[in-house]
Amino acid sequence: MIKNLVLLSGALLSAPVVSQSQVWFESNTPLTQTHKHLLNNDLESMFSSLVEMWQLEPSQSLQTHLNEILIQSFDVDCGKGLSSQEFPDWLKGVSVQRSEIQSPGRDAFRANVEVQSSAQITDISLKGWVNRTVSNDTVLDLVRENSSGVSTYSKRYNINNKLSMGLYRIEITSSNGDKWSSWLIFADPKLSMSVRWASKDYWQVEQHTLLNPTCPLPKLNAALYDYVDGTYNQIWSGSYESDYPTSLPLDDIEPGRYVLAVSMAHRRWQGKIMVEQTQIISKTYDVSVEE
Structure with a gap:
């Protein structure tokens, strides 16, 4: 019995190794090609296969899978390699x-x-x-x-x-x-950072996942608008990619009632195209003389 086990072990060790990817890629469907291109870091071919898959109007479960493949590809270069298509001279x-804009009740x-x-x-x-x-x-x-x-x-x-x-x-x-x-x-990624109101005068920045080091840091924008004669006029704004503030510099703002909008934008590319997903929170904001 022991001799048979030794012979079997030797046969297994001497047999050619067939990897899981070799078995997977024996078929030649757009989906298997999408995986193969991603594994080979051929992002442009992967993107072409994704386009073909979406044109087949996939099921909801397959849509989720295609979304995950695209998101995974961002780890390489934040989407810059998905397309080599150039812009014309003009x-x-x-x-x-x-953008998703969240205001009280709406x-x-x-x-x-x-x-x-x-x-x-x-x-x-x-x-x-x-x-x-x-x-x-x-x-x-x-x-x-x-x-x-x-x-x-x-x-x-x-x-x-x-x-x-x-x-x-x-x-x-x-x-x-x-x-x-x-x-x-x-894509429909889970945003790594978001903003929410912490109190009447402050907002809070929350981090949910690790940042993708190949992409720009999420950008926080804050802007204050005055509503005059049916038109919103921006009177102050600030933009930050680190050391995010959580309140306004009130010394720079005249007393009055305004609309405050705070946004968090995540940016990536599709070749030359910049693609941005932005969460915006807004509400009325009163600046009093005492402040």
């Missing part, structure tokens, strides 16, 4: 922001696409797969112009619910008819 920058959601361009922009389109309109908003704003000839345009989408994870298509059109478009996959 397009200088594209950023896409998803939550609101919006998406915003901001474009920097040396050409006049006539349209910005963001649609979900397949050709699904995000909202009915059609206003395209010229945010600012500068002396270098590059202008910033913005299109804001007010939406009823949180913009879901999944596949979207972004398209930008210039006045001379040139177009640039790209696939965009929104």
Whole structure:
């Protein structure tokens, strides 16, 4: 019996080793290819496979799995390697922001696409797969112009619910008819940091997970708005990527009633596109003479 066990042990040791990944990749489905590309750090091919998977309109459980794969890929370079697609000469920058705004008794959601361009922009389109309109908003704003000839345009989408994870298509059109478009996959990560009200005059920054060292630090913005003749006018703002404050510098603010908004933004890339997920808390805020 002992002799048989020794012979069996020797046979096992001399047999070729078949790894779990070799067995897994014997099939050639888009999902197995997605895993294979991620393991090989071929992020651009992985992203292409993810696009193909989302186009197949996967089940809810598979959507969750695809979301986890995309989030895991951010550990490599925060999404910069997902696409090598370059901007045309007239397009200088594209950023896409998803926001959740929490105010007393009401939550609101919006998406915003901001474009920097040396050409006049006539349209910005963001649609979900397949050709699904995000909202009915059609206003395209010229945010600012500068002396270098590059202008910033913005299109804001007010939406009823949180913009879901999944596949979207972004398209930008210039006045001379040139177009640039790209696939965009929104992830649904657990945010590493958030803000909440701690008291009437203070907010608190909470950390939930470890920060991704390949991504920028979460950015905290605080802004104070005065409401005059139906318009909100920003009278103070501050932006911080470390040493986050938890209150306003009241010495710099005149007494009055304002709206205070505090946000925490997490940023990553999809190739050249900056993708930002932002949580905003807001409420009315009184500054008295005594303060």
